[in-house]
Amino acid sequence: MLLWNACCIVHAEFDAEKIKALKAANPDAELLVHPESQPEVIALADVTGSTSQLLQASKTRQAKKFIVATESGIFYKMQQACPDKTFIVAPTKAQSELYQCEGNCPWMKMNNLQNLRDALKNNSGEIRLEPGIIEKALLPLSRMLEFRKKHS
Amino acid sequence: MxxxxxxxxxxxxxxxxxxxxxxxxxxxxxxxxxxxxxxxxxxxxxxxxxxxxxxxxxxxxxxxxxxxxxxxxxxxxxxxxxxxxxxxxxxxxxxxxxxxxxxxxxMPDMAAECSLDLGCEPEEFKKFCAANPGRIVVVYANTSAEIKALADWTVTSSIAVDVVKHLAS
The missing domain is CATH 3.40.50.10800 (NadA-like)
Structure with missing residues (x-):
């Protein structure tokens, strides 16, 4: 298998050493980790999974307390689904002197109610793709959705 | 990169x-x-x-x-x-x-990017694929439409392992 190298700058900041210390201070907490995190962080996880899978785990696991290594926006749904449980954001360490996310995706947080309103009102921010690109990109996306349907 | x-x-x-x-x-x-x-x-x-x-x-x-x-x-x-x-x-x-x-x-703001997407430029990826012919190309969903147009499969973190296992079997 040949792998391309890139990373999610939000998940890459979750820090294994700081998480170990936080786990030690909260022995009753389980660690939920998104797989875009670093391997050393994944190695510590009680559950590793996509955002939806982590949300599901927060509901089904017996634990009442979780340390969560994914973007902070997920706390809205986790807290809504489990009002009696405690969620702690996993600690981070800057990976570059040029930026620091601390559990928040800078681009996701560009969305707000004002620019949502503006896009709808003015039909602005419309995604336009060349028909040739759409045609070619549809195949791998459809395969993924078909696979999901068959295997869920 | x-x-x-x-x-x-x-x-x-x-x-x-x-x-x-x-x-x-x-x-x-x-x-x-x-x-x-x-x-x-x-x-x-x-x-x-x-x-x-x-x-x-x-x-x-x-x-x-x-x-x-x-x-x-x-x-x-x-x-x-x-x-x-x-x-x-x-x-x-x-x-x-x-x-x-x-x-x-x-979309509310077209400048909302993803570092995974930015980390995979179409020209570089085309070269990578051309240098390694005969392989199944699986790309993460966090890529541009142009990258997906070069791929055989798209995956997300929820099914990446299952899809790769399926392709390997």
Whole structure:
């Protein structure tokens, strides 16, 4: 298998050493980790999974307390689904002197109610793709959705 | 791409300003206006779990959707609305458009990027594929439409391992 190298700058900041210390201070907490995190962080996880899978785990696991290594926006749904449980954001360490996310995706947080309103009102921010690109990109996306349907 | 080069590229694409904050009153008025516009335009909000809770709440209350990128793509393709308002980052809007080319797909800010997407440039990736012929090309959903157009399969973190196991068997 040949792998391309890139990373999610939000998940890459979750820090294994700081998480170990936080786990030690909260022995009753389980660690939920998104797989875009670093391997050393994944190695510590009680559950590793996509955002939806982590949300599901927060509901089904017996634990009442979780340390969560994914973007902070997920706390809205986790807290809504489990009002009696405690969620702690996993600690981070800057990976570059040029930026620091601390559990928040800078681009996701560009969305707000004002620019949502503006896009709808003015039909602005419309995604336009060349028909040739759409045609070619549809195949791998459809395969993924078909696979999901068959295997869920 | 070397780490330093990657970090410089990332920093060039980061938003110049901190996220804009609004008062409760302003958000209330905006939410009311959006509710009306959604009806008028036969539109639906598809929001990612990582967006501001105010957006997620409004998506829920207006019959829209909150999910990860795989679920967002599926919801957009299956929903009857003419216009999809995608609150997330650009590749999510592109995936919605690819699956529903007949629909209008709108995004609040087209400069909302993803570092995984930025880390995979079409020209470099084309060379990588050309240098390694005869392989099945599996790309992460967090890539541009142009990259997906070069791929055999797309995966998200929820099914990447299952798909690769399936392909290997």
């Amino acid at each position: 070397e780490n330093q080069e990657f970090n410089h590229k990332i920093s060039r694409h980061l938003p110049a300003k901190a996220p804009q904050k609004f008062s409760d009153k302003e958000n209330q008025l905006l939410a009311d206006e959006i509710r009306q516009l959604l009806k008028q335009k036969n539109a639906v909000i598809i929001a990612h779990y990582y967006t501001d809770p105010l957006i997620q709440k409004l998506a829920e209350e207006t019959g829209g959707f909150i999910g990860d990128s795989l679920e967002m793509a599926r919801f957009g393709a299956e929903h009857a609305a003419k216009t999809l308002l995608v609150a997330g980052v650009r590749f999510m809007g592109e995936s919605a458009k690819i699956l529903s080319p007949e629909k209008t797909v709108l």
